[in-house]
Amino acid sequence: MQTIHRIQQYLDEHRSRFEEDLCALLRFPSVSADPGCREAVHQTAGWLKDHLAGLGLSSELIATEGSPLVYAESPPVPGAPCVLVYGHYDVQPPDPWDQWITPPFEPTVRDGNIHARGATDDKGQMLTHLHGAEAWLKTAGSLPVQLKFLLEGEEEVGSHSLSRYLGRAAERLACDVIVISDTPQFGPNQPAITCGLRGIAYYELRLQGPAHDLHSGSFGGAVANPINAAARMLAAMIDGRGHVQIPGFYQDVRPIPPIEREELAELPFDEARFREQLQVDSLAGEAGYTTLERRWARPSFDVHGIAGGYQGEGGKTVLPARAVAKFSFRLVPDQQPEAITDALQRFLEARCPPGIRMQLELLHGSTGFLLPRENPYLAAACRAIEAGFGRTPLLIREGGSIPIVSEFNRHLGVPCLLLGWGLDDDNMHAPNEKFSLADFHRGIRASACLWYEMSPSFTVRKEI
């Protein structure tokens, strides 16, 4: 029996076990932003290390100041490339809890989807590559390429530990290409390879007015109000046409090539369906750009959270002491978070009213990414996805940030292949996150095929 058939058979026979593994992984509340989840984060890393060791790979935990890194590798394959597979086992905070139909850390299957925090981002997608490797190791006994697995637990909070590790482990991690599955397909049954990502500069702005809350009747009108100030400062950052107002903000923005604007316009993107899905009457954004351009290839400004004063039922006539806002700019090549931070600090200081003290903190930042179309591994990935999903993938961009993508490029000097198995409506970062089980299994098959497609040896191909 040809290897590829034995692998296919292995994948078919182990579908239930793969789903059980996925559930086990999703049950860990590995919320990296929440200090209360520290133990769960470590348990998740331990589970992954043990699982990789169980495949026969040399596997270890790398301690960091934060969450441990999980590292595993297979032996080098002469004449074949070395592929580094990256994923992250940490997840976004699950709040608001009351909007989950089933609890975020009790994976539940409904309508062919598994629902849990991390289902698609990134535990479910990450796991496909472990299972894809397992199929080779348990049938052929070895892999057609060398694989290095590097799984981190701080992606949702800025990947600081991995970033530091890359700075000192470039030799160990040396590879020819990096594979990451942490992006969506273009749509159901429309797999895609993401050739561009936006960066991010994420801030917390803290405003302090009077030392403590005051009665707004006795003091209102004479003492600066930090929420009034927050509204004014946040509103100043973007105009009614969606243009960021910070001086120099657009200076390093690479314009979208005319050819790509044409490609984007031809993508089967149904704006009416998109609006319906989000339940909004109309879309919004930067004047002069289409919805896909706004989402993928133009910078943006969003406030992610704001808090201050009285938030309970009814009314409280308080002049609050403090206000806090969390916001970010999505960046595109070649914007640099550091330059944005400097300009932003000056911009806000100039607009911070008398009687208010401000603190601005960059919580995390990363640059955007663009994969050259001529990269040879891109063609291999297209063939593998076609084998796994039965469809040629579209070449798209994505608006989200995978901060580590630019770090990899900087430290290892190789590009990332972003092979996404998720869907736009998977509720990443929102309640009721989900992942299609059909895509989970298709992803595993595509992953197993990818190792073969990347191997240049004709002999190996014939044998299979």
Added chain:
Amino acid sequence: MQTIHRIQQYLDEHRSRFEEDLCALLRFPSVSADPGCREAVHQTAGWLKDHLAGLGLSSELIATEGSPLVYAESPPVPGAPCVLVYGHYDVQPPDPWDQWITPPFEPTVRDGNIHARGATDDKGQMLTHLHGAEAWLKTAGSLPVQLKFLLEGEEEVGSHSLSRYLGRAAERLACDVIVISDTPQFGPNQPAITCGLRGIAYYELRLQGPAHDLHSGSFGGAVANPINAAARMLAAMIDGRGHVQIPGFYQDVRPIPPIEREELAELPFDEARFREQLQVDSLAGEAGYTTLERRWARPSFDVHGIAGGYQGEGGKTVLPARAVAKFSFRLVPDQQPEAITDALQRFLEARCPPGIRMQLELLHGSTGFLLPRENPYLAAACRAIEAGFGRTPLLIREGGSIPIVSEFNRHLGVPCLLLGWGLDDDNMHAPNEKFSLADFHRGIRASACLWYEMSPSFTVRKEI
């Protein structure tokens, strides 16, 4: 022994008991804004009804759709006026709880002040009049004027039930003047009578963007963000010089009479000390007005609370579905909340961006108030305060709202005397609310003297 000396003696002998009564009253968590406190609100009303009955007054609870009213009265005194004493037994929510040095509903004495939610606003001040009446009833056996006590439990949420009751009980409540102690002195040992109050129009603005929270990377820049929108809409309401931007907002504002501007300028108001007390580097407000004018006699705009998106630790890259802001305008005579609401609704609708649905709700509204200087009971009150505090009171305004003051004027056609025993730094509506016990006892003495000063009978005066 003259009556006034017997009363003085009675007050001296019962100081501890009065303080015990105050503590008992402060222990009830009668937060009218919190549905979870409904039972405590009813218990507080019951305690007051029993206490008034214990003084020998006819006393009852008047059921309403919300908190019960407590009503008690003494017999008419021929030839002497009838005085209605108003107070409120409900309190502001105590949050933020973690900023209280001692728990808000465990009254604690530190540095001569009693600390508890409601200490000054209004349980402590209200109680002085019950104790002032007690001294007469337990020594002289009767009061020199007729007293009607009307105590409500919804002042902090708009006095809706009392407002409705006034509409149908004007005959029962008929009186010559109304006495309210729910305002501050001008400063320590500087008692004041408040001859003007600001009104209020308090709103909740709810903004809805997409049906649920979205990943800000995948959607940011193409979908309207309700927090961005809230910032823009709130910022539009007031300019950098403190002028409200809603068309027609200043149309009904009565200018401050030049003579009053002179009086205000002569008040011993120490702006440096005021700043220090609030721990702010500089004050703020409407251009062209002094701090006291801004606080007392000019309208203002404050956001009291804002919430939306992620408020936990660290960062979450969410494009939130909703944002909520609570804000108010302080109004001065002759601004009307209804007119403001109409103009505000149009103003905000015109500024609500595509993709956002808005709901604006007026939570409560009341007009401002000005007491004519020639009112005869004002002179009586000045003498009583001089007797109680040893100082002639200043005639001032206050920036807060006592919504019921304008309602009383409308339904009963009589003015309110606002005799305040509190202090500006009593932390009303804030953590660590307090009330000076010395002022508590001075207020009781002033109250006892007031009933006498208001009685026109020369015979009664001689007897005393």
